[in-house]
Amino acid sequence: MDIGFVGLGIMGSAMATNLLKAGFRVTVWNRSADKYAPLVDLGAIVAGSPRAVAASSDVVIAMMANPTAVLSVRDGEEGIVAGLLPGSGYLDMSTVDVKTSLESARLTHGKGALFLEAPVAGSRKPAEDATLTIMAAGDRELYDNTQPALEKMGKKILFLGDTGHAARMKLANNLVMGGVLTALCEGIALASGCGLDTAQLLEVLDSGAVSNPMFRLKGPQIAANENFPTAFPLKHMQKDLRLALQLAEEVGQPLFATATINELYKKALAEGLGDADFAAVSRVIKSAAGNCA
Amino acid sequence: MDIGFVGLGIMGSAMATNLLKAGFRVTVWNRSADKYAPLVDLGAIVAGSPRAVAASSDVVIAMMANPTAVLSVRDGEEGIVAGLLPGSGYLDMSTVDVKTSLESARLTHGKGALFLEAPVAGSRKPAEDATLTIMAAGDRELYDNTQPALEKMGKKILFLGDTGHAARMKLANNLVMGGVLTALCEGIALASGCGLDTAQLLEVLDSGAVSNPMFRLKGPQIAANENFPTAFPLKHMQKDLRLALQLAEEVGQPLFATATINELYKKALAEGLGDADFAAVSRVIKSAAGNCA
Amino acid sequence: MDIGFVGLGIMGSAMATNLLKAGFRVTVWNRSADKYAPLVDLGAIVAGSPRAVAASSDVVIAMMANPTAVLSVRDGEEGIVAGLLPGSGYLDMSTVDVKTSLESARLTHGKGALFLEAPVAGSRKPAEDATLTIMAAGDRELYDNTQPALEKMGKKILFLGDTGHAARMKLANNLVMGGVLTALCEGIALASGCGLDTAQLLEVLDSGAVSNPMFRLKGPQIAANENFPTAFPLKHMQKDLRLALQLAEEVGQPLFATATINELYKKALAEGLGDADFAAVSRVIKSAAGNCA
């Protein structure tokens, strides 16, 4: 199986590296040429356009930063779709919305090729260690055929069903993440407000049933009211909460807690925290006056 | 240090057993006599009343089911306080409210003795394995003196400050627990409502930053809409959410998410789920109509 | 000023009648011909298509039930826009969304004509009595020119600014309506739950600062848990709350109470109350168990 790889940012470079190390023949393309050297050293072939990558591969993988970037390599005369051969596959591992994925599938099917959306959970380190979680949805046949490649990039690999389900699963996942973090922030606000040692609250939580890596990572920063290095921007979390609520409305599912949590994130956005880490919602939860013993 | 132990239920028996195995001299009392045998086999001495336990111990520990049970062994002619010697210690490891603890401290100090409230997190298994989390508050001197005994019962042992702070810390902890569980329930409701496989959502969550034991334990039951074995009754969680909100109001701290989550628990109570596990709040979150694909 | 009138439903017939009685020359069109007779008796001229109405009028008014119906008379070879003369005016008094209005304005301007969106508040009776509230937005010149006609249909006539502002004003108005009604429902639920006479609560409210016609009209039905004759369908209120929340997100305005109230309406929708009056949200507010004295 010859693989094409479009998009060599932090994530894409690490993933393509793992494929090359596993012995796959990989043709690559990136908007800026400065990312090619280390991959070429490992045997990668550089193509002149996304279309050329597709035209010389059994499966072309895209790993772009956002839906707009996906369109820039997918569409047009030099885009991936233009180069797709009948019977080949297009595997979009970028995080995109349901509508973008459905359109990618439609275009791909129009060329007689197969489509899979396969966004990942995890960032640079899991990409390098090939321990990503991969959520795939779309054409099952392509999922089965690309297993050998997927296994070189991720540890947990799931097939979720029809195109769109991977995007939806990310929303459900992020809804839970946002709710869990908000619960922590309100617990810290209460503890702090009544004179408890918030570091001790974190110790108690960590010794109990909801002990989790995010509490250990972000808890101390929230408790200290420090600046947060941005792992996941607050404005993206708010967008995902909004999309989750929209999806819930479409299927007739009330979500009282999430609706309130979304307003907290909107409040944080209104106070200019959109580019901060999503944990900065703690700033609007902790009351100005809430520090009496 | 001679130890007294009042209250030999599931938790108390396990904790007293660990003290005896560690070589402490332990005098015990329980309302019903049928709990004595295994402890006597390990060397325990049986006293005739809580007062007699206190009168023959350097430190008397109580481990009762609720505030009312605490009063029944603390007060009256044959109660613990009546037997406290000047310079001795009274260590209440039951879970009680702030007011009860403050009164226990006042009575104890009136006898020239020291007081510590020290509720635990963890149930039967951690009690047997001596891996409880112990949250102590009150007289620091008694905390320091009883370290050798506390270490035989718990793994994580914290001193939180003045009497009342342990009760407050449990409220902050339970607030977070309730919020984390509600986030899971809403995520499952959304996933289920839009036709995703909820088992896969649990896999995705478990491979991510908020992976935690409670999701692994309760997630499958919530997703399957099964009956929950009651680990922590829903009515107790609702009570703790109410008390946490009251405490927050006293210190001027708004808690928007917790206030909404409390209403969900009240709704569950109104539907007769008070004695079910607190995870049964999922029943009122999952909409009747929310199952369209 | 020769007026065209397209759409002779309950509202449109009453409004056109008032224009005829005031002496205007009115050319009319309706999808079904059975609405013409009473208007012709008053002097109306019947045209063969919306296009023909526009072609013979200085100003053509449309009064349709919803955006889809607006499109059916606006677009196509026989639509209003096809007949608009340069310098004439198109006044859409239907209730439509911002996007539909903006498109109507664009099409109208393309013909060298002026556009005004002018949705109304009030139903059959105010339409007959010419006491409607008319919220106009778009081309100010057309607003000024049509004043003599608007004054024959409404009592309170407001110019709100650019096209789209009338649609937005309806959302803000309905948000307040939904919130006021929900406050009443929760007050009645509390009163009922603790054994008070809800009719007396209504008397107290009516003698106080928030006394209003809606409480007098809907209060007794809510208190009695009766079926509500549908004045404004619950599904439309929920849609408006959703659109109001979307608009608020676009402008960075958190709306905590409205977000929660929207979930209550979603819950009511999920329980099959979409076609009931929006006051039926009381059904999901009143708890099953809430009737202890």
Place this chain on the structure above:
Amino acid sequence: MDIGFVGLGIMGSAMATNLLKAGFRVTVWNRSADKYAPLVDLGAIVAGSPRAVAASSDVVIAMMANPTAVLSVRDGEEGIVAGLLPGSGYLDMSTVDVKTSLESARLTHGKGALFLEAPVAGSRKPAEDATLTIMAAGDRELYDNTQPALEKMGKKILFLGDTGHAARMKLANNLVMGGVLTALCEGIALASGCGLDTAQLLEVLDSGAVSNPMFRLKGPQIAANENFPTAFPLKHMQKDLRLALQLAEEVGQPLFATATINELYKKALAEGLGDADFAAVSRVIKSAAGNCA
């Protein structure tokens, strides 16, 4: 019927004046003597203590500012209860909590007298005009006997049932008031945020089904973001919302909207607005950033 009147503040003086003008014999007492003159001019008799008032009256009315003030004239050697004759009546028109009323009833019954709690809605002007709303609860016989006097003070007079029900009715009434006001604030915030003229929103609302005196009075100030003259302090509204939520919890009634609205009021309290008018909750609803067109 000889009437006693204790408490001659703004409200009490006006009410006692109306009783004197109606021809009742009225014996009065007030903490400070400077309130007596105008009443004495109308024929009032001044007594030396609350006890003396009670001892010389068939019915003694108290009109105090708060529960603490009620206790100061009710209890002790010179208090009202000490002077109550068997068969006489004690009518407390102050606004107090359920517990205080129940204790007043108990003490009154202990003297063989009848008790009625009868808080009022309405402030100085309605007190002077005898157009108060009077919510009475307790001993029906006393309610019936005092009708001739009540009718000289209020226009709407209701008997609500057992002692405590008047306090509960005020909570239900204030819950609705707080909800209605919050709906207005969120509507104004949305309108303002998306560039609408808030004065026009108020006009639209006033021409519709929820038109009410409070919108007309407070709406313009909220829209203008002006300082509010304090008619009803925000901290009292928050207290009433808290008590309403407590009452609802006792009877198993969830109140999702009120719970969220209470958090908004808590947020306002935390920002130092406790002594401002309760309409100042608008300050925490209107987002800092929410003013883009």
